[in-house]
Amino acid sequence: MTPRILAALSAFLIAGPLVPQPVAADTLFMSTQLRPIEEAQKMRDVILKDYTGKATYVPEEPAQLPVRIQAEQQGGTHTISLIGALHGELEPLTALNGIVPVDDLVTKLQDRGIPAGLLTLAKLGTAHQMYIPWMQATYFMVASKQALPYLPPGADIDKLTYEQLGDWAAAIQAKTGKRVLGFPAGPKGLMHRFIEGFLYPSYTGGLVTTFDGPATEAMWTRFAVLWKGVNPNSTNYNFMQEPLLSGDVWIAFDHVARLLDALRQKPDDFVTFPAPSGPKGRSYMPVIAGLAIAKDAPDPQGAAALIEYLTRPATQIATARAVGFFPVVKADLPADLDPGVKLAAGAIARTEGSRDAKPALLPVGLGTHGGEFDKVMLDTFQLIVLRGMQPHDALAREAPILRKIMTDTGAPCWAPDPPSTGVCAVP
Amino acid sequence: MRRSVLTPYLLIAPATIFLAVLFVVPLLQTVALAFHTGGSFSFGNFTRMADDLNFNDAVANTFEVVLLAVPLQLALALGMAMMLRHVRRGRDIVLWVWSIPLGISDLAAGLVWLAILTDRGYLNTLLFHLGIIAGPQSWLTYETPVALLVAIVMAEMWRATAIVLVILAAGVQLVPKEYNEAAEVFGATPWQRFIRVTLPLLRPSIQTALILRTVLAFEMFATVMTLGGRNFPVLMSEAFNWQYVQQDYGVAAAYAVVVMAVSLGATLIYLRVLRTPAAQLS
Helix, strand or coil, rough: CCCHHHHHHHHHHHHHHCCCCCCCCCCCEECCCCHHHHHHHHHHHHHCCCCCCCEEECCCCCCCHHHHHHHHHHHCCCHHHHHHHEHHHHHHHHCCCECCCCCCHHHCCCCCCCCCHHHCCCCCCCCCCCEEEEEEEEEEEEEEEHHEEEHHCCCCCCCHHHHHHHHHHHHHHHHHCCCCECEEEEEEECCCHHHHHHHHHHHHHCCCCCCCCHHHHHHHHHHHHHHHHEHHHHHCCCCCCHHHHHHHCCCEEEHHHHHHHHHCCCCCCCEEECCCCCCCCCCCEEEEEEEEECCCCHHHHHHHHHHHCCCHHHHHHHHHHCCCEEEECCCCCCCCCCCHHHCCCCCCCCHHHHHEEECCCCCCHHHHHHHHHHHHHHHHHHHHHHHCHHHHHHHHHHHHHHHHHHHHHHHCCCCCCCCCCCCCCCC | HHHHHHHHHHHHHHHHHHHHHHHHHHHHHHHHHEEEEEECCHHHHHHHHHHHHHHHHHHHHHHHHHHHHHHHHHHHHHHHHHHHHHHCCCCHHHHHHHHHHCCCHHHHHHHHHHHHCCCCCCHHHHHHHHHCCCCCCCCCCCCCCCHHHHHHHHHHHHHHHHHHHHHHHHHHCCCCCCHHHHHHHHHCCCCHHHHHHHHHHHHHHHHHHHHHHHHHHCCHHHHHHHHHHHHHCHHHHHHHHHHCCCCCCCCCCCCCCHHHHHHHHHHHHHHCCCCHHHHCCC
């Protein structure tokens, strides 16, 4: 290396770090969502394009967000103004005193038509509005149109029960010899979310507090029967869009992001519908991202202006189009919207709009024990449904493990379980 | 003089330090991690591991694959090495083609076999065109454990027979032709020559190949994960799951210690059973 190049290089290094630093006038918007480079770029170039203020969008790993907030508090230098994160990620920030109430914004954004349920959720159990709902995703079901003729007589696909879903799959199996119902129970699939947010609460009205008991045993017995119509390759499926596209599966449950490819590629081949209901209603797991203003934010006005901008119907539709997260406000989807995205948006709207819909949250407050919690659910499923163990014995085996996780983390109950004062108790 | 005494040690020092820092230290840390829960010495991680519903399956599956694949690979590689002896022209090309799977990563090997064995894979397409099956037949599910085991053993054999072959092929070249010729003069049949002459002389190569292959087989991971996933837990995949999915590093370390103990045990057995007789060493 010549001395001249060396000198130039050192001058460059001394001049400043390579990471772009927000200029003082910019509002720093830190988000744990839309982290992949393509999505972050769409946020900057498409979604924030018409924002008149100056905003710098910086994605951050979910685990790093509270660390960063704490570091800013301890260091006394505040750079973050607006925080975008999932409901469960914003909750611990309240405990850290890292975000401030945004009650005044709720009145200002009244005409946006954010569902009251979502606003209540965004109070995070306090008397104040702690964040403003930003965008959402959820899980729903997709069926190939060739499955529709076998629907049980009298069944309304948008109001399906688990019994009817089982009958439907059984009817197809009886007529075609194929098992065409599919669940994402592969190593990277989201089967545990189905058990936590859909199956358990729909049958028992809870998850942790109803982990064991006669109603739960009955639920597992029913589900093991339903599983007879399930494609045995389900334990290899991670993203249901693939077996749906290949035709191995005709009816599937999964997260919208893992179904969207199938809907985009063959919108005319599929229908979408809400997950089924059980004796305790139609439980579903909304994935809600919210916007919160950081405590001691350098630019709270800018943060509020950004919230106003991001919750505009036009911005919400642009978000849906660009990254596949759906509106939380009343927004009429444009006619030229990708038909696949429209199918997904329809299923989400019909899920929320169901008369018996009951939101169940992603587990909250488990910290690093989240994976073990999911394992208890999956192990129970594996023991009863795949290995044929009696529900009573399997639940008796797994309940102490779940109890230990709850005591170790001290996590209080979250919806669907009723609020608890202390640790959420396993029966 | 002093300098020449030190030279060999100085020369091996970098490698030794490198191994000590990046291998022995993490190894001891792993062992320490496995035997600690909540900051004190305990067998908690091991009880937790043994109580888990996948533990017995993982042990059984790992041993099944190793006990099936390794002897088959040895037999196959021996046969291939013997045949190679008689190839005059193009020997290098044959050896090169046979060792192609060595250059392919475990994961890629798993994906290759997945493409063959999946419901709409090449095998089913072939069987369908031959009229043997009427529609997609599953091979890799929890309902077809035997087919799944056979598939994984086949994939392992395809992927790793070459390493055994390369070692044995090198060993075969070291066996002097005179012994075989002498045996032939005394009227030994080809089979007798193979059993009585070649095989004993190949013993050191076989030992090396078996140790390498068995240790690696106990560590099989990506191929099994791709083909078997949740349906076919093995020791390494469970270690991976406890580390990255359940994020319980103690139990993951316990699994790592088990894999290490099993590999060490197998190595010691090979060293003892296949030791070269003193007479042959001279």
